[in-house]
Amino acid sequence: MTLERVDARVATQTLVVFFENSSIGELARDRIRRLASKHPSRVVILDAAQSESMHRIEGSDWVELGVSGTPPEALRSAVDTLRVADTPVVLLWIAPGIGTDPRFEMLCDGVQTVVYNSSLLDLGHEALCELVDYVARHPAIPITDIAYLRLAPWQECVAIFFDGKDVAELAAVRRVEIGCGSDPEAFYLLGWLASRLGWTPSENDALVDRSGNRINFEIRREGDPRRIARIAISSSRATFSAEIDKSEPTILLSVTGPDRHATRYRAINDPGIAALVERAILRGRKDKVFHDALAAAGEILAKQRN
Amino acid sequence: MPDEATATATVSGDGAAANPLREGLATERIANPCSVVFFGASGDLFKRMLLPAVYSMRLNGTLPTDFALIGFARTAYTDDAFREYCRKQLELFMPDGSKPQGAMWDDFARRISYITADFNNTSHFKDLKKRLEQNDRDFGTRGNHLFYLSTPPSVFPVIIKQLKAAGLEKDPQGWTRIVVEKPFGTDLASARTLQRAIEAVFPENEIYRIDHYLGKEPVQDIIALRFANTIFEPIWNRNYVQNVQITSAESLGVEERGGYYDSAGALRDMIQNHVINLLALVAMEPPISSNADDIRGEKYKVLSAIDPPAHTDVWSMSARGQYGPGAIDGRAVKGYRQEPDVAPDSNTETFAAAMLFVQNWRWAGVPFYLRSGKRLPRKVSEIAVTFKPIPHRFYGESTDQIEPNVLVIKIEPDEGISMRFEAKVPGPEEHVRSVYMDFNYGSGFGVQSPPAYERLIGDAILGDQTLFTRWDAVERAWEIVTPILEVWQNTKDFTFPNYAAGSQGPESARKLFPDWRHI
Numbered sequence: 001m002t003l004e005r006v007d008a009r010v011a012t013q014t015l016v017v018f019f020e021n022s023s024i025g026e027l028a029r030d031r032i033r034r035l036a037s038k039h040p041s042r043v044v045i046l047d048a049a050q051s052e053s054m055h056r057i058e059g060s061d062w063v064e065l066g067v068s069g070t071p072p073e074a075l076r077s078a079v080d081t082l083r084v085a086d087t088p089v090v091l092l093w094i095a096p097g098i099g100t101d102p103r104f105e106m107l108c109d110g111v112q113t114v115v116y117n118s119s120l121l122d123l124g125h126e127a128l129c130e131l132v133d134y135v136a137r138h139p140a141i142p143i144t145d146i147a148y149l150r151l152a153p154w155q156e157c158v159a160i161f162f163d164g165k166d167v168a169e170l171a172a173v174r175r176v177e178i179g180c181g182s183d184p185e186a187f188y189l190l191g192w193l194a195s196r197l198g199w200t201p202s203e204n205d206a207l208v209d210r211s212g213n214r215i216n217f218e219i220r221r222e223g224d225p226r227r228i229a230r231i232a233i234s235s236s237r238a239t240f241s242a243e244i245d246k247s248e249p250t251i252l253l254s255v256t257g258p259d260r261h262a263t264r265y266r267a268i269n270d271p272g273i274a275a276l277v278e279r280a281i282l283r284g285r286k287d288k289v290f291h292d293a294l295a296a297a298g299e300i301l302a303k304q305r306n
Numbered sequence: 307m308p309d310e311a312t313a314t315a316t317v318s319g320d321g322a323a324a325n326p327l328r329e330g331l332a333t334e335r336i337a338n339p340c341s342v343v344f345f346g347a348s349g350d351l352f353k354r355m356l357l358p359a360v361y362s363m364r365l366n367g368t369l370p371t372d373f374a375l376i377g378f379a380r381t382a383y384t385d386d387a388f389r390e391y392c393r394k395q396l397e398l399f400m401p402d403g404s405k406p407q408g409a410m411w412d413d414f415a416r417r418i419s420y421i422t423a424d425f426n427n428t429s430h431f432k433d434l435k436k437r438l439e440q441n442d443r444d445f446g447t448r449g450n451h452l453f454y455l456s457t458p459p460s461v462f463p464v465i466i467k468q469l470k471a472a473g474l475e476k477d478p479q480g481w482t483r484i485v486v487e488k489p490f491g492t493d494l495a496s497a498r499t500l501q502r503a504i505e506a507v508f509p510e511n512e513i514y515r516i517d518h519y520l521g522k523e524p525v526q527d528i529i530a531l532r533f534a535n536t537i538f539e540p541i542w543n544r545n546y547v548q549n550v551q552i553t554s555a556e557s558l559g560v561e562e563r564g565g566y567y568d569s570a571g572a573l574r575d576m577i578q579n580h581v582i583n584l585l586a587l588v589a590m591e592p593p594i595s596s597n598a599d600d601i602r603g604e605k606y607k608v609l610s611a612i613d614p615p616a617h618t619d620v621w622s623m624s625a626r627g628q629y630g631p632g633a634i635d636g637r638a639v640k641g642y643r644q645e646p647d648v649a650p651d652s653n654t655e656t657f658a659a660a661m662l663f664v665q666n667w668r669w670a671g672v673p674f675y676l677r678s679g680k681r682l683p684r685k686v687s688e689i690a691v692t693f694k695p696i697p698h699r700f701y702g703e704s705t706d707q708i709e710p711n712v713l714v715i716k717i718e719p720d721e722g723i724s725m726r727f728e729a730k731v732p733g734p735e736e737h738v739r740s741v742y743m744d745f746n747y748g749s750g751f752g753v754q755s756p757p758a759y760e761r762l763i764g765d766a767i768l769g770d771q772t773l774f775t776r777w778d779a780v781e782r783a784w785e786i787v788t789p790i791l792e793v794w795q796n797t798k799d800f801t802f803p804n805y806a807a808g809s810q811g812p813e814s815a816r817k818l819f820p821d822w823r824h825i
Binding site: 153156162245253 | 326330331339364367448
């Protein structure tokens with residue numbers, strides 16, 4: 001007979017999840033369960049669609065509270081009581097209004113990571129603008145955006161184009177076209193390019209590089225929500241295109257021009273929302289590249305709004 | 307908006323302009339485009355480990371997009387037949403969800419080619435050169451070539467000589483690197499001969515001696531445990547440590563490897579490389595950086611502080627064994643001498659243990675006990691650091707045993723860290739008992755460690771030698787085990803087989819050290 005040790009599990013973080021839309025809440029519960037099965041967590045669900053009379057506890061590490069009408073201070077107090085001592089607290093805010101909702105500011109206090117999703121509610125670029133404004137007013141907030149993290153395979157593909165000798169072409173880029181099913185991802189991708197390459201917005205459809213050369217850009221609604229469909233970057237000599245292959249989770253990479261290149265493929269490895277939240281927790285807090293991209297996207301959007 | 311540093315393409319160490327878009331990406335350390343040539347591509351290691359590792363890298367995006375794979379071996383295949391062979395092996399050895407299919411496989415497959423080769427025929431290596439040049443044109447591999455020697459070691463010098471003869475030791479357009487599988491030699495003399503053959507063609511910074519143990523996540527975590535925490539380092543020395551036990555035990559026998567194993571034995575197969583590498587990581591001083599040569603330099607210093615046992619001390623500082631028939635997991639298993647391709651009067655040890663001392667300020671007087679064996683009760687690899695007993699007990703007449711603290715770094719099959727300490731049993735009486743504080747990678751991070759070969763092949767393509775063994779360390783490890791090897795070889799052990807399969811090992815090991823942890 002073999003005696004096996006009990007597989008003890010200890011929460012390594014407290015996940016606080018706030019939402020006020022029931023259908024989003026159901027989706028969020030499913031994803032959070034997946035995440036918590038990977039990173040042992042105490043999960044505190046704050047369901048603003050439910051009245052305060054609702055509360056549900058599963059085991060020792062899953063707590064749901066109805067918080068409709070609950071004052072911000074009471075929300076924070078509840079989290080302080082329920083959090084696992086000496087472990088980081090992660091706030092997943094799945095609602096609009098981060099700039100105006102006092103509950104958001106109150107819940108952010110003392111939290112190690114805030115995870116936001118500017119494209120979840122499909123508010124055009126409003127949610128992104130709100131994030132830009134909030135971060136400008138609270139530069140120390142340890143926030144990251146799922147919409148930005150979704151770009152990873154596209155950033156990789158764009159970077160691949162310019163590894164090695166083709167890096168020189170970056171100085172000669174004159175046009176960028178992005179097709180995307182939602183605005184935030186598209187502006188993040190453009191903002192990321194601009195921030196890495198020193199481009200600044202000059203008009204509502206153009207940027208300039210540090211030598212004063214004009215770079216036209218175009219963003220089109222195309223493909224599935226929250227998904228990039230394609231990006232084409234053109235220099236005076238070549239066009240570098242990355243495009244989704246709808247039949248498979250693959251991006252096709254092609255280069256036209258004098259240094260033509262055979263089509264290449266790259267797996268998208270769509271990680272799912274749980275994995276993106278995980279990524280946000282692991283590397284989101286001090287991601288300077290994200291903050292640069294966000295600031296650049298904000299400047300581009302500001303030019304468009306003017 | 308960016309500052310100057312992030313916006314400008316800088317020049318990297320190898321003279322190529324750095325890509326400013328790489329900063330902050332998950333694959334910030336992007337591997338260069340390259341062709342990888344697998345010598346011995348029709349063998350077992352390639353199909354079970356290397357090919358799945360490369361395809362998995364392809365799927366998870368860590369392989370460069372501009373990539374090509376060339377198989378080079380004696381078995382006759384056309385390019386298409388070899389692609390089909392690869393597809394079948396991947397069907398067998400890749401997990402569900404990662405089987406070869408669709409555009410990803412088609413793209414991977416068209417980058418695979420094969421050369422049926424006689425390793426003694428220079429013209430076949432010239433064919434390889436042409437194929438590499440063709441890959442540079444077709445797949446943009448830019449003259450970067452990784453040669454992976456997964457053949458029997460006896461062929462290594464021949465391949466290296468032929469690479470030179472065909473002008474493949476260097477490419478004016480890119481880098482050339484060579485990965486050498488273990489064992490690196492069969493003794494000190496043969497290791498030096500092999501090294502001379504390699505260094506006549508490749509400089510040290512192009513040689514990647516692989517020990518797949520070093521690619522395992524918990525092995526890398528030894529460095530993090532020691533140098534990313536403050537609580538361990540102050541007590542990591544002779545003042546607090548009673549002894550260190552390093553165990554690499556297997557429940558398997560020699561399986562299909564009887565022919566090889568009978569000429570090798572446990573000392574060569576495990577102690578000289580895996581186990582001594584673990585010792586170096588546990589005992590080394592803090593490196594000044596995570597740079598490959600800073601870490602490898604510290605590892606070498608530790609090994610150079612170990613005095614090889616004098617021939618006259620071998621019997622008091624080591625123990626050997628050979629398994630006889632017994633039972634594992636409730637099943638009867640045969641003895642070593644009954645295994646296929648093993649001599650019926652074999653003198654080869656299937657169990658080896660040694661006591662070594664690191665003669666430096668930190669470790670003077672602390673014994674390091676190393677053991678490795680086959681057909682032990684279960685598979686376990688671990689490092690156990692046993693701390694000194696308390697200096698004074700104030701529990702009066704209590705009969706409770708107060709055990710020393712033990713920190714166990716678990717490598718296989720569990721991956722994690724366990725700490726044993728004493729705690730008071732609740733109640734009015736003064737009783738203490740041992741309790742354990744466990745960290746497991748599985749529950750702590752909820753992620754599977756990447757397979758060692760995936761990590762190591764990726765590092766070789768990236769040019770990161772941290773997890774590969776430098777020649778000075780390989781040579782020193784051979785110097786340490788050589789006296790034991792010589793005495794054992796020259797002395798027939800008439801007690802063999804001296805431990806039953808499924809037991810804790812031979813009695814001689816218990817005489818060497820009575821307090822081995824139970825396997």
